[in-house]
Amino acid sequence: MKKIKVKKIDFLNWYFSDHDDLLMFAKNMLSELESNGFIKESVQSLLNRCGYVPGYVSENADDDEEYDSGDIELID
Numbered sequence: 001m002k003k004i005k006v007k008k009i010d011f012l013n014w015y016f017s018d019h020d021d022l023l024m025f026a027k028n029m030l031s032e033l034e035s036n037g038f039i040k041e042s043v044q045s046l047l048n049r050c051g052y053v054p055g056y057v058s059e060n061a062d063d064d065e066e067y068d069s070g071d072i073e074l075i076d
Contacts, residue, residue: 007074
């Protein structure tokens, strides 16, 4: 299967569009800072933990499918 191309910024805007998800991410990052003294995070790691990505964030905004994170290729 051909990978679905998603711009990193579009993925991040979707991923953090929910206020509660953003707060949970911030709490996790604070906890990681407290435990490790640093944060190691990437857009790819966020995608890897994501259960699905809606097609409308892809290059084809009319796509109403949902895709497994393994089917996504992040682009600049």
